[in-house]
Amino acid sequence: MSMAMSPLARKLSRFLPLAPDELASIAALEARSRVVAAQTDLVHERQAGHHAFILLDGWACAYKLVPDGGRQVIDFSIPGDFMGLRSVLLRTSDHSFSALTDVVVAEVSPQQMLDGFQRQPRLAAAILWAASRDEAMVVEHLVGIGRRSALVRTAHLLVELGLRLQLVGLGSDTSYACPLNQYVLADAVGLTAIHVNRVLRQLRERRLVTFRDGRVEFHDLPGLRSLAEWHGGYLDQAQPVLPG
Amino acid sequence: MSMAMSPLARKLSRFLPLAPDELASIAALEARSRVVAAQTDLVHERQAGHHAFILLDGWACAYKLVPDGGRQVIDFSIPGDFMGLRSVLLRTSDHSFSALTDVVVAEVSPQQMLDGFQRQPRLAAAILWAASRDEAMVVEHLVGIGRRSALVRTAHLLVELGLRLQLVGLGSDTSYACPLNQYVLADAVGLTAIHVNRVLRQLRERRLVTFRDGRVEFHDLPGLRSLAEWHGGYLDQAQPVLPG
DNA sequence: CGGCAAGTTGAACCGCCTCAATGACGGTGG
DNA sequence: CCACCGTCATTGAGGCGGTTCAACTTGCCG
Numbered sequence: 388m389s390m391a392m393s394p395l396a397r398k399l400s401r402f403l404p405l406a407p408d409e410l411a412s413i414a415a416l417e418a419r420s421r422v423v424a425a426q427t428d429l430v431h432e433r434q435a436g437h438h439a440f441i442l443l444d445g446w447a448c449a450y451k452l453v454p455d456g457g458r459q460v461i462d463f464s465i466p467g468d469f470m471g472l473r474s475v476l477l478r479t480s481d482h483s484f485s486a487l488t489d490v491v492v493a494e495v496s497p498q499q500m501l502d503g504f505q506r507q508p509r510l511a512a513a514i515l516w517a518a519s520r521d522e523a524m525v526v527e528h529l530v531g532i533g534r535r536s537a538l539v540r541t542a543h544l545l546v547e548l549g550l551r552l553q554l555v556g557l558g559s560d561t562s563y564a565c566p567l568n569q570y571v572l573a574d575a576v577g578l579t580a581i582h583v584n585r586v587l588r589q590l591r592e593r594r595l596v597t598f599r600d601g602r603v604e605f606h607d608l609p610g611l612r613s614l615a616e617w618h619g620g621y622l623d624q625a626q627p628v629l630p631g
Numbered sequence: 632m633s634m635a636m637s638p639l640a641r642k643l644s645r646f647l648p649l650a651p652d653e654l655a656s657i658a659a660l661e662a663r664s665r666v667v668a669a670q671t672d673l674v675h676e677r678q679a680g681h682h683a684f685i686l687l688d689g690w691a692c693a694y695k696l697v698p699d700g701g702r703q704v705i706d707f708s709i710p711g712d713f714m715g716l717r718s719v720l721l722r723t724s725d726h727s728f729s730a731l732t733d734v735v736v737a738e739v740s741p742q743q744m745l746d747g748f749q750r751q752p753r754l755a756a757a758i759l760w761a762a763s764r765d766e767a768m769v770v771e772h773l774v775g776i777g778r779r780s781a782l783v784r785t786a787h788l789l790v791e792l793g794l795r796l797q798l799v800g801l802g803s804d805t806s807y808a809c810p811l812n813q814y815v816l817a818d819a820v821g822l823t824a825i826h827v828n829r830v831l832r833q834l835r836e837r838r839l840v841t842f843r844d845g846r847v848e849f850h851d852l853p854g855l856r857s858l859a860e861w862h863g864g865y866l867d868q869a870q871p872v873l874p875g
Numbered sequence: 876c877g878g879c880a881a882g883t884t885g886a887a888c889c890g891c892c893t894c895a896a897t898g899a900c901g902g903t904g905g
Numbered sequence: 906c907c908a909c910c911g912t913c914a915t916t917g918a919g920g921c922g923g924t925t926c927a928a929c930t931t932g933c934c935g
Contacts, residue, residue, distance in 0.1 A: 451774045454860055459774040473763050476756075481767040481865045519717050522766055523725040529773045530695045530703040533821035537923070568881065577777030582923055584883060599882095616698055621725045781891075812913060826891055828915060843914095 394467030445490030523621035638711030689734030767865035786859035
């Protein structure tokens, strides 16, 4: 029975040690998986009554389009992340999700979600904690775009992705695989792909980090974190308040 | 016993009709109120184990400071809004709250919160819906700062505030009281106060909206919404999924 | 070999910032 | 009563960060 834990189980475990039946519940949620091709939208904005997804493998992103043709990437989803959790409550999604690579997802119905929450409050708390963490990342992203320079917020993004990937066993202190191109990166940090290119060059020339051929390599992680004004408290594994 | 409903009760009622005992529960949460002077921080970033607040009267904002002295306002809080709800779960807040005017707040402990949620799942759903709505507003804000011009996102903010205030009975289609100055506005839209001034002038000269002497007056709301690329789906009162 | 997607670089432009100054208003103390 | 102050709004001039447009390159795939 000792299967390797899924990325989600791994992430939640770091936050709150999970009992065998709780791990089994996660496995149950992840049972019905399906493959979605790169460049496909998983959820369209304003689509109603859809499901949530657990990303099991590959990368995706949440984004919104603006009338002039521009796109803003809200955040990236990596294995172990929920997608569309909020829209289960709002019933209609406020943004779209797109697969950036071929991905494997598990579809979770609102009813499954609510049933699970009622039967296993500890698991519910862990999942809500993860959702809160994601929201804190969006806030940090907002601050970066509003008040930090292109160099700083790009550095910030690379550091953050690295730490998130480490939490699910997909990265190290020295490097990680990153299937993004400069256009997607630009849509995330609110810049032009052209300027992202120059920013990445600067980071490379300062011997802080190299992003090339789908791989991010840290040369001077402390220096990079310092430049990025990294605090990262929002990724800390603080203990939750539990019901009961 | 027919007291006027509090702003929170009024807001939640529009989303989900509330039973008398549910309204009573809200009143109970709001019982212990206290006054906080303008310019005071209600919650400091990284403060742990604090409470959540319900804003009963006045305006506040959630913000983060950046090392160079800049400030980014994440969102504004108006009567009927929760503040610090997320940090009840994360246990440590990822941003600060500041009173912009003298405010009246009710302090709610995490335990009160969780007890109430377990006893009244419908009320819990309504509150979580409101929290989801707030999060959708942050996302919209992020998109605005990342991909929309100064003019458009300032217009957007003025429209959004107007609609939110209407939902709690503090504004109309033609105007509302707005105690913000151009510095706070600038911190919200990611601009300089100086540039906010020029943007407001433009909006005035285009006969769309005037913001002066603590009051926002719409001259051409449809035109303003059009400029602001207003869709506002995230403020819609969609029906929730209820547990059970 | 051609074709396409992604990365790279240069030059000119512009939105917004920075610095600086001035005006309007209310409060406060002489 | 006016002098003085702090806060906020307003306007101008110049500069910088990032955009726009336009190549050109590189690698991959048919």
